[in-house]
Amino acid sequence: DARQQGQVIALSAQAGRTSFYPGRPSDTLGYNGSYLGPTLRVHRGDEVKVAVTNRLSADTTVHWHGLLIPGELDGGPHQLIPPGTTWRPNLPVRQPAATLLYHSHVHGLTAEQVYSGLAGMLIVTDQEEQGLGLPSDYGVDDLPLLIQDRQFQDGRLVMPAGMMTAMQGRRGDTILVNGAPNPLAAVPNRLVRLRLVNGSNARIYDLSFSDGRGFHWIGTEGGLLERSVALRSLTLAPGQRAEILVDFADGRTVSLVTGPDANASMMGMMGSTGMMGGRSAAAGPTSTMTVLRFAPRAMANSGARTSAPDLLVPRVRPDPTKAVRRRRLVLNMGMGGMMGAGGGMTLTINGKPFDRGRVDERVRLGDVEIWEVSGQMMKHPIHIHGVHFDVLRRDGGRPDLLDQGARDTVLVKEPVELLIRFDQPASTAPFMYHCHVLEHEDNGMMGQFTVS
Numbered sequence: 001d002a003r004q005q006g007q008v009i010a011l012s013a014q015a016g017r018t019s020f021y022p023g024r025p026s027d028t029l030g031y032n033g034s035y036l037g038p039t040l041r042v043h044r045g046d047e048v049k050v051a052v053t054n055r056l057s058a059d060t061t062v063h064w065h066g067l068l069i070p071g072e073l074d075g076g077p078h079q080l081i082p083p084g085t086t087w088r089p090n091l092p093v094r095q096p097a098a099t100l101l102y103h104s105h106v107h108g109l110t111a112e113q114v115y116s117g118l119a120g121m122l123i124v125t126d127q128e129e130q131g132l133g134l135p136s137d138y139g140v141d142d143l144p145l146l147i148q149d150r151q152f153q154d155g156r157l158v159m160p161a162g163m164m165t166a167m168q169g170r171r172g173d174t175i176l177v178n179g180a181p182n183p184l185a186a187v188p189n190r191l192v193r194l195r196l197v198n199g200s201n202a203r204i205y206d207l208s209f210s211d212g213r214g215f216h217w218i219g220t221e222g223g224l225l226e227r228s229v230a231l232r233s234l235t236l237a238p239g240q241r242a243e244i245l246v247d248f249a250d251g252r253t254v255s256l257v258t259g260p261d262a263n264a265s266m267m268g269m270m271g272s273t274g275m276m277g278g279r280s281a282a283a284g285p286t287s288t289m290t291v292l293r294f295a296p297r298a299m300a301n302s303g304a305r306t307s308a309p310d311l312l313v314p315r316v317r318p319d320p321t322k323a324v325r326r327r328r329l330v331l332n333m334g335m336g337g338m339m340g341a342g343g344g345m346t347l348t349i350n351g352k353p354f355d356r357g358r359v360d361e362r363v364r365l366g367d368v369e370i371w372e373v374s375g376q377m378m379k380h381p382i383h384i385h386g387v388h389f390d391v392l393r394r395d396g397g398r399p400d401l402l403d404q405g406a407r408d409t410v411l412v413k414e415p416v417e418l419l420i421r422f423d424q425p426a427s428t429a430p431f432m433y434h435c436h437v438l439e440h441e442d443n444g445m446m447g448q449f450t451v452s
């Protein structure tokens with residue numbers, strides 16, 4: 001917990017060794033440690049001073065995913081931090097309470113650096129949220145859960161490589177929560193808030209509890225919903241976040257589990273041998289896996305509410321009739337193009353692979369637009385920097401139940417219409433939009449836009 005009012009939050013990107021299993025050290029990357037980084041807590045209204053030092057031998061960047069700030073502060077591929085240097089952005093926090101993340105975003109190396117550990121959580125708090133009486137005792141009844149799948153061999157982290165990995169993204173046979181395999185959380189036997197972050201490179205989770213218990217969904221990427229939604233399962237794509245309230249009052253041990261990856265059928269079609277390094281994996285993207293076990297026990301009461309509230313935080317979404325423009329993005333996955341290395345699979349948006357020197361779209365500051373996004377061959381988590389948007393329509397009809405709220409990342413295959421107001425300037429440095437399967441992003445499924 002690095003809330004340091006008025007002080008500088010110092011992050012050091014560094015190489016280290018992490019023993020995920022005793023006596024089996026792996027080479028990893030982390031911020032201020034050997035794997036992942038500290039959870040940063042900031043409050044609406046803060047001007048957060050950050051100093052990021054690159055102690056790696058390669059370039060890096062730190063992107064504040066979900067933070068609504070101008071383009072030159074965003075930490076995307078244009079804010080490179082060369083080895084041995086320090087980047088000092090001042091981040092104005094002017095948005096509702098939400099669960100965000102930060103991660104490396106250096107073009108071509110994002111997937112490898114994040115896989116190795118360059119990611120962390122960023123929590124925005126505000127008074128409105130604090131007034132709701134939600135569980136907020138950090139690490140006790142308010143748990144940040146950064147969920148990642150990773151591939152291990154003899155207890156050591158390995159990085160899958162090859163053609164299949166480039167096409168499907170890296171997946172693994174082991175789920176880590178906050179960097180820990182086989183995690184067990186001791187929780188109070190009452191209502192607990194989970195901040196779920198999908199920090200995987202490619203895996204889509206289908207989360208539920210092992211005993212089928214229900215829970216209340218209260219927040220998306222953009223912050224709290226207007227009303228809580230009773231659910232029994234929740235899909236979480238790479239880059240997405242969800243806050244939920246779960247009741248452990250019955251004191252029974254229970255697990256958070258995930259069903260197969262929503263892209264599993266496509267992976268079966270392509271064959272999974274390359275992905276799993278040639279081994280047939282008992283656990284992996286096509287199987288149901290345990291994410292985290294909970295052991296409830298009696299703990300001193302925090303004074304937080306014991307049941308989920310119906311009403312959360314009112315939110316005014318942009319008026320769709322005020323949209324001045326419609327743009328179309330197609331996330332292409334094509335066979336045998338001329339552009340792909342070796343003439344294989346090409347990953348592009350609207351037929352163009354990412355080019356750092358090309359601005360793909362120019363948006364006027366303050367405009368409302370509708371972006372229609374679709375994806376080929378599999379489900380792709382489209383993420384747009386510098387904005388939170390609403391899903392207006394999905395596949396020509398109403399959005400899904402799980403599409404609601406302010407979002408910054410949603411799954412697309414069938415066309416989805418996103419209603420977006422562009423309130424953050426990006427003139428000196430553009431914002432990115434890309435597939436959050438990090439291997440897709442690195443291999444070209446990314447574009448950039450200015451806002452001015």
Ligand code: C2O
Nearest residue numbers: 063065239383432
């Ligand atoms: Cu979480 Cu452009 O990324």
Ligand code: CU
Nearest residue numbers: 064065066385
């Ligand atoms: Cu982002």
Ligand code: CU
Nearest residue numbers: 380435437440
């Ligand atoms: Cu993709």
